[in-house]
Amino acid sequence: MLLVTGATGNIGRPLLQELHASNAGPLRALTRDAARTTFPGGVEAASADLADSTSLRRALDGVRSMLLVSGLGPDADIIDTARRAGVEHVVLVSSITVQTHPHLLPAAEKSTVEMELKASGMDWTILRPTQFASNTLLWAEAIREHRPVRVPYADTGLPTIHPADIAAVARVTLTEPGHRGRTYALTGPERITPRQQAAAIATALHRNIEFAEISPEAARADMLPFFGPASVDAVLDVTGGDLNDELLQVRDTVPHLTGTPARPFHLWAQENAPAFR
Numbered sequence: 001m002l003l004v005t006g007a008t009g010n011i012g013r014p015l016l017q018e019l020h021a022s023n024a025g026p027l028r029a030l031t032r033d034a035a036r037t038t039f040p041g042g043v044e045a046a047s048a049d050l051a052d053s054t055s056l057r058r059a060l061d062g063v064r065s066m067l068l069v070s071g072l073g074p075d076a077d078i079i080d081t082a083r084r085a086g087v088e089h090v091v092l093v094s095s096i097t098v099q100t101h102p103h104l105l106p107a108a109e110k111s112t113v114e115m116e117l118k119a120s121g122m123d124w125t126i127l128r129p130t131q132f133a134s135n136t137l138l139w140a141e142a143i144r145e146h147r148p149v150r151v152p153y154a155d156t157g158l159p160t161i162h163p164a165d166i167a168a169v170a171r172v173t174l175t176e177p178g179h180r181g182r183t184y185a186l187t188g189p190e191r192i193t194p195r196q197q198a199a200a201i202a203t204a205l206h207r208n209i210e211f212a213e214i215s216p217e218a219a220r221a222d223m224l225p226f227f228g229p230a231s232v233d234a235v236l237d238v239t240g241g242d243l244n245d246e247l248l249q250v251r252d253t254v255p256h257l258t259g260t261p262a263r264p265f266h267l268w269a270q271e272n273a274p275a276f277r
């Protein structure tokens with residue numbers, strides 16, 4: 001049995017579709033409310049909260065491999081519960097900031113989870129994706145309401161990744177040999193700036209989007225309610241305030257591991273246009 005946590009999320013949904021399409025064997029999808037959602041036929045839905053070890057233990061019954069999306073619950077406890085349940089291999093979604101910005105608190109937290117998994121005795125594979133294309137959903141309300149998209153660092157290009165590419169790598173590493181004990185930094189195929197992302201969404205919507213570059217200070221005030229004081233400065237640093245070559249680098253890990261070119265941002269924008277209408 002293979003368990004996917006974060007099953008209704010940006011990575012979990014396409015991963016379950018990929019696993020199902022490739023006949024990867026018995027699949028279980030972990031969500032806090034299985035009644036609220038549907039998964040591909042044959043996928044077993046398990047209602048569990050990652051913060052509740054009793055429900056998690058039930059969801060882990062018979063599981064041999066799992067995708068663990070970090071940061072959704074108490075990761076150290078989740079890893080311990082998985083080990084006790086007999087899980088053999090965990091593919092962990094971490095973050096590229098572990099290697100690009102190790103001094104930032106959110107990156108240090110990911111680094112700690114990576115170390116806890118490595119020390120667990122279970123086999124492990126670590127995925128370190130860069131900024132997700134789906135982060136632009138933060139703009140969806142403004143775009144739907146024909147208000148300007150307010151963005152700092154408008155002309156800073158980052159190698160944003162399509163979450164389906166993280167899912168594609170997760171499927172390969174969960175189901176094919178040779179990936180245990182490996183850490184993969186994952187990026188998209190090219191650097192793209194927020195201004196270019198807004199233009200790609202406008203093209204997908206067949207209309208103009210008003211775009212306003214704002215100062216980092218104004219962005220901090222906008223973002224504080226969403227990210228909270230512990231993370232807002234880190235988010236600003238990794239989106240333009242404190243860049244380094246490691247963060248800017250376009251990597252070939254996705255095509256190398258999946259055999260398919262990494263998906264460009266404009267494809268994500270076309271697929272997700274309804275969210276902006």
Ligand SMILES: NC(=O)c1ccc[n+]([C@@H]2O[C@H](COP(=O)([O-])OP(=O)(O)OC[C@H]3O[C@@H](n4cnc5c(N)ncnc54)[C@H](OP(=O)(O)O)[C@@H]3O)[C@@H](O)[C@H]2O)c1
Pocket residue numbers: 005006007008009010011012030031032033048049050051069070071072073093094095096129130131132135163
């Ligand atoms: N966004 C980025 O730019 C970026 C960059 C690098 C790394 N990352 C990492 O990528 C991961 C996020 O992946 P994602 O975008 O696929 O996740 P996501 O879409 O934000 O969320 C995944 C799902 O987690 C479930 N969930 C939330 N709390 C839960 C709980 N207590 N118990 C069980 N399930 C819970 C929710 O599903 P239900 O409501 O159905 O329970 C949610 O749909 C994080 O580890 C993040 O640090 C993100």
